[in-house]
Amino acid sequence: MTRFKRNDPEITRRKFINVAMGTTAAVGGVSLLSTLGAANPVFRLTPDKMPPLKGDLLVHAEGSKEGRPVRLEDLSIQLVRAWPMGKNENGEDVIRKGDPNNILALYRFPQGQLVAPTNLEATINGQVVAYSDVCTHAGCSVSDSDVNAGEMRCPCHSGQYDPKRGAVVTGGPPPRPLAQLPITQQGENLVVSGFFLTYPYPFTSKEEWESHIQEVEEQLA
Amino acid sequence: MNQWLDERLHISRLNDKFLRKAFPVHHSFFLGEITLFSLIILILTGILLALSYEPSNSLVVNSFDPGTADAPNLIPAAYHSALKINAQPFGDMLRRIHHWTANIMVAASVIHMMRVYFTGAFKKPREINWWIGMLLLIFAALTAVTGYVLPYDNYAYQTLKVIYSIAASIPWVGEWVAQAAFAGKFPGDGVIPRVYGYHIMLLPGILLGLTAAHMLIMIKQKHTQPQYAKRIAYKKIVGVPLMTQQTPIMLMLTLLFAGIVVLFSAFIPVHPVEYFGPPSTTPIENIKPDWYLLWVFGALAIIPGDLGFSLLGGDINSEFLGAIVLPTLILGLMFAVPMLDRSRENLYYAENPTNHPVRLGLGVGFMMLLIVWSVAGYKPELISAGILSNTNANTVLWIATFLLPALSFFAVQGIVRGIRSLREADARDRATFQAADD
Numbered sequence: 001m002t003r004f005k006r007n008d009p010e011i012t013r014r015k016f017i018n019v020a021m022g023t024t025a026a027v028g029g030v031s032l033l034s035t036l037g038a039a040n041p042v043f044r045l046t047p048d049k050m051p052p053l054k055g056d057l058l059v060h061a062e063g064s065k066e067g068r069p070v071r072l073e074d075l076s077i078q079l080v081r082a083w084p085m086g087k088n089e090n091g092e093d094v095i096r097k098g099d100p101n102n103i104l105a106l107y108r109f110p111q112g113q114l115v116a117p118t119n120l121e122a123t124i125n126g127q128v129v130a131y132s133d134v135c136t137h138a139g140c141s142v143s144d145s146d147v148n149a150g151e152m153r154c155p156c157h158s159g160q161y162d163p164k165r166g167a168v169v170t171g172g173p174p175p176r177p178l179a180q181l182p183i184t185q186q187g188e189n190l191v192v193s194g195f196f197l198t199y200p201y202p203f204t205s206k207e208e209w210e211s212h213i214q215e216v217e218e219q220l221a
Numbered sequence: 222m223n224q225w226l227d228e229r230l231h232i233s234r235l236n237d238k239f240l241r242k243a244f245p246v247h248h249s250f251f252l253g254e255i256t257l258f259s260l261i262i263l264i265l266t267g268i269l270l271a272l273s274y275e276p277s278n279s280l281v282v283n284s285f286d287p288g289t290a291d292a293p294n295l296i297p298a299a300y301h302s303a304l305k306i307n308a309q310p311f312g313d314m315l316r317r318i319h320h321w322t323a324n325i326m327v328a329a330s331v332i333h334m335m336r337v338y339f340t341g342a343f344k345k346p347r348e349i350n351w352w353i354g355m356l357l358l359i360f361a362a363l364t365a366v367t368g369y370v371l372p373y374d375n376y377a378y379q380t381l382k383v384i385y386s387i388a389a390s391i392p393w394v395g396e397w398v399a400q401a402a403f404a405g406k407f408p409g410d411g412v413i414p415r416v417y418g419y420h421i422m423l424l425p426g427i428l429l430g431l432t433a434a435h436m437l438i439m440i441k442q443k444h445t446q447p448q449y450a451k452r453i454a455y456k457k458i459v460g461v462p463l464m465t466q467q468t469p470i471m472l473m474l475t476l477l478f479a480g481i482v483v484l485f486s487a488f489i490p491v492h493p494v495e496y497f498g499p500p501s502t503t504p505i506e507n508i509k510p511d512w513y514l515l516w517v518f519g520a521l522a523i524i525p526g527d528l529g530f531s532l533l534g535g536d537i538n539s540e541f542l543g544a545i546v547l548p549t550l551i552l553g554l555m556f557a558v559p560m561l562d563r564s565r566e567n568l569y570y571a572e573n574p575t576n577h578p579v580r581l582g583l584g585v586g587f588m589m590l591l592i593v594w595s596v597a598g599y600k601p602e603l604i605s606a607g608i609l610s611n612t613n614a615n616t617v618l619w620i621a622t623f624l625l626p627a628l629s630f631f632a633v634q635g636i637v638r639g640i641r642s643l644r645e646a647d648a649r650d651r652a653t654f655q656a657a658d659d
Contacts, residue, residue: 040401041409049406061502081502100382100408103502133502138521138540139386139407140379141504146605155504156383157522158601160611171611173524173539202389202407204536 045219048098051200052084052181053216056192058130059085059095061103067095069189072128075108077150079143079163081133082106084192101201103141104181105133106190107163109150117166119197122182128190130181131167132200135159137174139201152178236464242440243460244467247447249340251474252333258475259326260432262482264425266319273309275302276417278373278408296499299373299413303494317486323365325482327513330358338558338584340571342445347568348559350438355556357431362513364424369511370416372492378500379508381416382407387544392535408500445571456569509598519597520547523618554587575637582633586626593621 058070061081065074070082082104088094096102108128114120123129135142140156147153151170152161159172167178179200184193199209226232244250280295285304288294306312334354337343343351366384370377385407389399404411443458450459461467497505510518521543528539574581596603597618603609609617 036401039404040397041405041411043400043406097502099406100502138383140382140508141502143504143506146506147611153601155506155508155601156379157518158604171614173521173543175538202386204538 045215046098047086047088047094048096050086050096050216050219051099051195051212052096052102052104052192053086053220054192054194056084056086056096058082058104058106058183058190058192061097070106071188072108072124072185072190075106075128077107077109079133079152080106081141082130082190101132101134101139103133105131105142105152105163105178107131107150109164113150113164115165117168117177118164119166119180119182122180122193122197124183124185124190128183128185129163130183130190130192131161131163131178132181132196133178134201135174136176136178136201137172142178239440240464241462243443243458243462244470245444245447245450245460249336250444252329252336254471254474255329255478256326256333257432257436258478259322259329260428262322262479263319263326266315266322267421267425269315270306270319271421273302273306273312274371274417275299276371276414278410278413297373297413299371300494300499303372303374307494313490314483314486317489317491318482319368320491321482321485321489323368324511325478327358327361327365327511330354330361331513334358335584335588339574339581340445341562341568341577341580342571343559344562344564344568345559345566346442347438347445350435350442351559352556353431353435353438355552357428357435359552360424360427360431364420364428365511366514367416367420367424369492371413371420372494373413374492374494374497374499375501375503376492376497376505376508378408379505380510381412387540390538390541391545392532392537392541395541446569447571448573451570507602512595515598516591516594517544517548519594519600519618520544522600523594523597523615523622525615551591575640578634578637581637582630585633586630589626589629590622593618593625596621 059082060066060068060070060074061083069085070080074080083095083097084102084104085093085095106128111125111127114123114126114129118129120126133141135154135156137154137159138156140154142152142154142159142161145151145153145160150164152163152167153159154161154172154174157173159174160170161167161174161178162170163178166180169175169177177198179196179198181192181196182194183190185191195213196209199206203209203212223232275298277298279298281298281301282288283294283296283301283304285308286294303316306316337351337354366380370381370384381403385399385403388402389395391398400406400409402415403409404415409415444460446459450457453459461470509515521540524539524543528542530537600609600614600618604611604614
C-alpha cells in the first residue's frame with residue numbers, strides 16, 4: 001500500500017476488468033430472467049378451459065356413455081363423473097375438459113340423506129348433488145370409498161370426504177371440503193345453475209376464485 | 222507406436238495417474254461401481270428409446286385402434302409412441318431394462334451411501350465427495366421422476382398432476398414456478414416436450430458432470446483403505462491397480478449385473494402402459510410413487526390437512542410442509558453429516574461400525590424413520606385390510622414415527638455392547654492361551 005494515491009488519467013487494467021465482469025454479469029442475469037420468463041407460456045382462457053358455467057349441460061366423462069348427457073336414472077350412491085358442456089364462440093358444443101380440474105362428481109341419495117352443510121337449494125330435490133371431483137389436497141380425482149358405501153376416498157394420499165354432508169373432510173390430509181356445484185333439472189337433463197359455491201381446486205383462497213370468476217365473466221361479455 | 226503416442230499425448234502420465242489407481246479389495250466397494258454401470262446402461266438404453274419416442278402431448282389417432290371416421294380414437298402422441306415402442310421387436314424389453322436399471326441405480330447408490338456412512342468414509346478429507354454424492358442422489362431421483370412422466374399414460378398423468386401441485390404449493394411463487402417448470406397451467410400443451418428436455422438433456426448432463434467430479438475427487442483422494450490394509454502395510458495404499466487387475470473384475474461385474482437386469486426385465490414387467498391407458502380423469506387405485514419416494518408420499522398421507530397457515534400473504538399448506546419442507550429437512554440432515562464430525566485428522570482406514578455405536582444407532586434409526594413413513598404410504602391398504610381404522614391410523618403411524626426409530630437406536634446400542642463383550646472375551650482368551658503357549 002502506498003500512501004499516495006496514483007492519479008492515472010487512464011483507466012487501470014483492474015478497473016476495466018471489474019467493470020467488464022460486472023456488465024457481463026448484469027447482462028447475463030437480465031437475459032437469464034427473460035429466458036425464465038419465456039419458460040412460462042401465456043395462458044389463454046378458451047371456452048374448453050372455463051369453469052362450469054350457468055346453463056352448461058352435464059355429460060358423462062367415462063364409460064360407454066362418454067360424451068352423452070347425464071340422466072337422473074344414471075345416478076346412484078355410486079359416483080358418476082361428468083364434464084360440463086357449454087358452447088363456444090360459434091355456438092358449437094364444447095366439452096370443458098381443457099382444464100382437467102373441471103371434472104365433476106355426481107351422486108343421487110335417497111330423500112333425506114343429504115344434510116347440511118350441503119346446500120340443499122343447489123341440489124335437485126334434495127337428492128342429486130354435484131361436487132368438484134378434484135381433491136383439495138394434491139388435485140387427484142376422488143373415487144368412491146372401498147370401505148363405506150356413499151363416501152369418497154382419494155387414491156393419492158387417502159383423503160376422505162362425505163358427499164352426504166357437503167363433502168366435508170372425514171379423514172386424511174385435504175385442507176377443505178370439495179366445492180359444491182349448483183345444478184337444476186331441465187327436462188331430462190342436468191344443467192349447471194351457477195358457479196361453484198366455494199372455491200374449488202386449484203384455487204387457494206376465495207379472492208383468487210372470485211377474480212377468476214370476474215375474468216370468466218369479462219371474457220363472456 | 223507407443224513411443225510416438227507417448228511423445229504427443231503423454232500416455233505414460235495417464236497410466237501413472239489414473240490407470241494404476243489402486244482399488245481396495247472388498248466387495249462393499251463394488252456398490253459405487255454398480256451405480257456407475259447402471260448410469261452407463263441407462264444412457265445407452267435411453268438413447269435407443271429416445272430414437273423411437275415422440276415427445277409431444279398433442280392428440281393423434283391411435284393406429285392400433287383407430288376408432289371410426291366420425292369418432293376417431295385420439296391419444297397423446299407420446300403415449301402412442303410408447304405403444305409403438307412396445308410393439309417393436311425387443312421394444313418392451315428395452316423399456317423394462319431402462320426402468321429396472323433406474324431402480325437399481327438408486328438402490329445401489331443408497332446402499333453405497335450407507336457403506337460410506339457406516340464406515341465413516343465421509344470424514345475429512347472426503348466431505349466434498351459426500352456432498353456431491355448427495356447431489357447425485359437427488360438428481361438421480363429427479364431424473365427417474367421425469368422419466369416416469371414420459372410414456373404419458375394415465376399413471377404418468379396422475380403422477381404429473383401431483384408433482385405439479387407440489388410445485389404449485391410453494392408459498393408466494395408456487396403457481397409461477399409450477400407453470401414455468403411444466404409449460405403452463407396443468408396439463409399445458411407443451412408439458413411433454415418440456416419434461417422430455419429435462420429427462421434427456423438437462424438432468425443427464427448434470428448427472429454426468431457430477432459423476433465426473435465424484436470420480437476425479439475419488440481418484441485424487443484415494444479410496445478409504447479397508448482395515449486389513451492397516452495390518453499389511455500401515456499408511457501405504459493397498460489394493461489392485463485398475464489396469465490390468467481391477468478391469469477384468471469390473472468387466473465381470475458389469476456382465477453379471479447386466480445379465481441380472483436382463484433376467485429381471487425378461488420376467489418381471491414394469492409399468493404396463495397398455496394397462497393404464499391414455500390420460501383420463503379416472504384415478505388409479507393405489508397409485509404409489511417409486512419406493513425411494515414412498516417416504517415423502519407416506520408423510521403426506523399422515524400430515525393433517527388443517528396444518529396450514531398464512532404468512533405475509535403466502536399460503537403455507539400441509540402439502541408444502543410435507544412434500545417440500547420435510548424432504549428439505551431430511552436431505553439437509555444428510556448433507557450435514559460430515560459437519561457433525563469434528564475430527565481434524567485425515568481418515569485413511571474404513572472404520573468398524575461397532576466402534577462408533579452412536580453413529581451406527583443414529584443411522585439405523587434414520588432408516589427406520591424412512592421405513593415407517595414408507596409403510597405409512599400404504600395407509601389406505603392398511604385401512605382396507607382392517608389392520609388400522611380410519612380414526613386411529615394417523616395416531617398409530619405418528620406414534621410409530623417417533624417410537625420405532627428410538628427403539629432401533631437403543632436396540633443397536635445393546636447389540637453393539639454384546640458384540641464388544643464377545644470381542645473382549647476373545648481377546649482375553651487369546652491372551653491367556655498365548656501366555657500358556659509361552
